[in-house]
Amino acid sequence: MHCFFLAFITVFLVSLLGCFESFKADSLSDNIKELKTQLDSLQRVEMTVNKNRANRYVLTHDSVRAGDGLFQVMARMGISESERRQIVLAIQDSVELSNMRVGQNFHVAQREDGRVEVFRYATNPATIHLLFRNPKTLEFEYRQIEKPLIRRQSVFTGVLENGSTLNGILLKVGVPTRMVGIASGVLQCKIAFKQARAGDRFRLLLEEDFYQDSIWINGFVRYAEFDGHIVGHHEAFRYEDPDPKSTFNAFYTESGEALIFDGLRYPLDRLHITSSFGVRIHPITGKRTMHNGVDYGSPKGSPVYAVAAGSVVTSGYDEFSGNKIAVRHADHSTSWYLHLSARGVSVGAKVNARQMIGRVGSTGRSTGPHLHFGFTNSAGVWINPLSKTMIATPKLEGERFARLKVQAKKIREELRLTEAQKPNLLDKNSSVKVKTRVVK
């Protein structure tokens, strides 16, 4: 263990000495802080550093760019093919390599002969994945560093208004921009493809983690409540399984029915149905035909979103559908998006719910800009998209249901404690007041 931390120290000494020019000043000071933190927590590490040894390493830094996979980053950093293979084998079980995001940082320390001694991938400023080459076995050893975070919970309440979008209202009541997509996704699933009305009320309990007080790391909706004239009163509780990767991690009613997380989102920002599912007179041929989807009128170029997570199974063009994209979901149903002016994903890509996949257009057989949105079931039969509101998620039973009941009780208590706070200004640039509580 001493050996690889010695290597780690030498790596950062190289950076301190300024041997690598493109190393940015801010990330350098971050690394010094991080090194100190690690040294504090590992008091047995000796501080003696062999400077001659330090000079034998070259430190390289790069970050994820649009369209990058791990391969592209490692190739830019000059890592050889055999080293790349070793790194992927050593890290793939611990890190979701398909979730790489633009701006995430990589550091690598290589000997002059190119051999990688340390590989460092920061998925966010507080989560560091490190590979050290064990000097005896020459195998990589993996270590994850989680820095301490501050957790805050906040309550937001609002009322739907005529002429405003849900996102607009969420922003108005103080939901931070970074959480608006998540929060509106949860609420929209709750009322997916049904009619919400002006005057309908919602309440959200958000939980966000920060590093060094102000660097946002992640955020969740813990609780969502919707009270609508037509859709009625609904509550959703975020269930957390002991396994953080469990597919049971989702939103449920208090009675354990899966609710929101895998529900369908809207494919557009605004929904204006111009033609419904079923038999109709075709606008171009004039024939009675079966319309196997729903048409939404929308200006050319409007973003089109995947209605649920899945993988892209079609991304192409034909003279009838124009530019088309199909996404297959967890329950083997497939959502279809036709007549696009632009396609933003390729076959095989994994998409998240509400991820933008293309833009509205009028390509193929079409009378004007619109989105034709369709759904096939697992047998490939066209179904009415408006009848499909959820991707099947199992009901919680047994031990999990017992756990949900405990968690729901805790969430209600958190909601009560947060609502009891004195409202504070959201930030110095805002007049919106929000009730917030530090929980960790």
Ligand SMILES: [Zn+2]
């Ligand atoms: Zn259509």
